[in-house]
Amino acid sequence: MSQERKEPRPLVEFDDVSFRYFEHQEILKDVNFKLHRGEFVFLTGPSGAGKTSFLNLMHLNLMPTSGTVKLFGRNIERLTPKDSAAARRKIGAVFQDFRLLPHLTVLENIALPLRISGKSDRYIATHVPELVEWVGLKNRMQSLPDTLSGGEKQRVAIARAVIGNPDLIIADEPTGSVDDEMAGKLLYLFKELNKMGTAVIIATHSKLLPAQFGYPVYSLGGGIMTKVGA
Amino acid sequence: MMIFKTDKALSLDVSRRFLPFMMAFIIFISSIILAVSGIASHMLNALGNRLTNDAIVQVLPNMNARDPRAELETTMDRVRKVLAADTGVKSFKIPTDKEEAELLRPWLGNMGATSLGIPLPRIIILNPAKNVDYDRLSIALKNISPMINIERSADFSTELKGRITSLKLVLDLMMLIIAAAAAFAIIHAVQASIVANRGAIEILRSIGAANYYIASRLSNRILLSSIAGAAIGFALSIATLYYLRSSLAGTSGALDIPTVSLEAAFVLPVVAAVFAKFISFFATMFYLRGKPS
Numbered sequence: 257m258s259q260e261r262k263e264p265r266p267l268v269e270f271d272d273v274s275f276r277y278f279e280h281q282e283i284l285k286d287v288n289f290k291l292h293r294g295e296f297v298f299l300t301g302p303s304g305a306g307k308t309s310f311l312n313l314m315h316l317n318l319m320p321t322s323g324t325v326k327l328f329g330r331n332i333e334r335l336t337p338k339d340s341a342a343a344r345r346k347i348g349a350v351f352q353d354f355r356l357l358p359h360l361t362v363l364e365n366i367a368l369p370l371r372i373s374g375k376s377d378r379y380i381a382t383h384v385p386e387l388v389e390w391v392g393l394k395n396r397m398q399s400l401p402d403t404l405s406g407g408e409k410q411r412v413a414i415a416r417a418v419i420g421n422p423d424l425i426i427a428d429e430p431t432g433s434v435d436d437e438m439a440g441k442l443l444y445l446f447k448e449l450n451k452m453g454t455a456v457i458i459a460t461h462s463k464l465l466p467a468q469f470g471y472p473v474y475s476l477g478g479g480i481m482t483k484v485g486a
Numbered sequence: 487m488m489i490f491k492t493d494k495a496l497s498l499d500v501s502r503r504f505l506p507f508m509m510a511f512i513i514f515i516s517s518i519i520l521a522v523s524g525i526a527s528h529m530l531n532a533l534g535n536r537l538t539n540d541a542i543v544q545v546l547p548n549m550n551a552r553d554p555r556a557e558l559e560t561t562m563d564r565v566r567k568v569l570a571a572d573t574g575v576k577s578f579k580i581p582t583d584k585e586e587a588e589l590l591r592p593w594l595g596n597m598g599a600t601s602l603g604i605p606l607p608r609i610i611i612l613n614p615a616k617n618v619d620y621d622r623l624s625i626a627l628k629n630i631s632p633m634i635n636i637e638r639s640a641d642f643s644t645e646l647k648g649r650i651t652s653l654k655l656v657l658d659l660m661m662l663i664i665a666a667a668a669a670f671a672i673i674h675a676v677q678a679s680i681v682a683n684r685g686a687i688e689i690l691r692s693i694g695a696a697n698y699y700i701a702s703r704l705s706n707r708i709l710l711s712s713i714a715g716a717a718i719g720f721a722l723s724i725a726t727l728y729y730l731r732s733s734l735a736g737t738s739g740a741l742d743i744p745t746v747s748l749e750a751a752f753v754l755p756v757v758a759a760v761f762a763k764f765i766s767f768f769a770t771m772f773y774l775r776g777k778p779s
Contacts, residue, residue, distance in 0.1 A: 337774075337775070338696055338697070344694035351692075357497075357686055372693060
């Protein structure tokens with residue numbers, strides 16, 4: 257008797273998803289994509305290819321023009337604001353513009369997801385400095401974002417994204433502003449989290465970066481998504 | 487030691503500049519209104535407890551007599567006899583000087599008229615029977631002296647009670663208007679804070695903050711501003727009420743500020759701060775509800 261293996265539910269699922277801003281040209285055309293727990297993928301493509309829009313759909317910042325996006329098994333268009341907030345707490349996102357709060361210190365910015373999740377002061381005081389040290393910002397703990405370089409801001413954004421041990425990490429050009437050594441270190445952080453089951457998707461215009469890791473690579477161009485590597 | 491503060495994320499508190507002062511003003515005005523309302527209640531209470539008898543016989547002294555006090559006592563003896571003989575009068579009571587002063591206290595204050603050195607009009611409180619004939623009784627008493635009147639206190643006190651009740655209603659309405667004005671001011675403060683913190687709110691939402699989280703942080707800020715303002719208003723109002731109370735204490739005919747008003751002034755800032763917290767919380771939830779998630 258043959259036993260049919262049931263495919264585990266993907267964390268992210270795009271079914272024939274198209275997206276356009278108002279009346280502009282379609283940025284994404286009938287995109288199909290699945291990301292399961294424990295997967296690590298790269299998303300490549302030239303600037304303006306739609307990588308950020310794709311990630312924004314995944315992060316509930318945008319809604320598809322047509323098709324269905326499911327996040328943690330639920331259609332994102334049917335999520336209430338409360339559900340959206342709960343879903344976002346399971347996602348660690350690194351944005352190109354970092355989205356740091358300018359009046360909070362490095363330490364406080366990184367602690368924010370833990371605060372929002374209701375973690376205790378003791379937990380925060382133990383875990384946040386460890387991570388800050390790991391990303392090489394030990395001496396900048398009490399600095400404000402405006403006093404940091406682009407690379408330092410990026411490291412703060414990455415630390416904030418991973419501090420809550422999320423189910424899914426979405427990173428948009430996470431190593432664009434750091435040197436190769438730091439880029440390798442940060443990606444190692446993602447890799448370690450991925451080993452523990454966190455799904456990771458990294459958007460980058462670099463072709464070298466995906467090649468170093470051997471993870472699946474998806475390419476976006478002209479609104480079409482294709483799997484190009486690994 | 488590191489210091490983490492949850493509501494630091496929403497740093498721009500534009501309401502901080504006006505909310506404490508507004509709250510101080512509201513608490514001050516409310517306390518004064520409450521005190522006046524307390525005085526009105528006090529008067530109503532006095533009317534209800536002491537002057538609800540059906541009638542009072544008022545015997546006025548004849549100030550043209552050689553000895554007004556002696557003549558007044560003679561007249562009182564004759565009045566007693568007439569009342570005792572009247573079948574329409576079940577019983578009657580002549581208040582002592584102290585009781586009489588107490589009866590007149592709502593109008594003449596703590597000192598009463600004794601300090602003025604004039605003979606007080608004597609009053610007799612009637613407990614009438616059902617068959618009382620006030621016209622007949624009035625004629626009988628007028629035969630003793632034209633300076634005797636029957637005051638049907640029910641008529642008098644009903645009118646006075648009506649006026650005091652109206653005053654109390656106006657005061658209650660004023661309290662409602664003040665509460666509504668405070669609620670509107672808090673709602674506008676919330677609106678301004680949301681606009682000022684728009685960027686921070688977007689970032690907080692992008693990392694998973696629910697509306698509840700943002701609303702509780704904003705309302706905590708409003709609560710702190712309100713407590714600061716309420717404390718100022720409370721101090722001002724208590725100082726004003728105690729000053730009025732102490733300076734009026736020795737004044738003949740002055741109205742007493744009931745202790746209950748002072749007690750209420752203590753509760754008012756707490757109520758106002760909690761009120762501000764709730765209004766701001768629900769206003770924030772309402773305004774964030776309409777925003778894209």
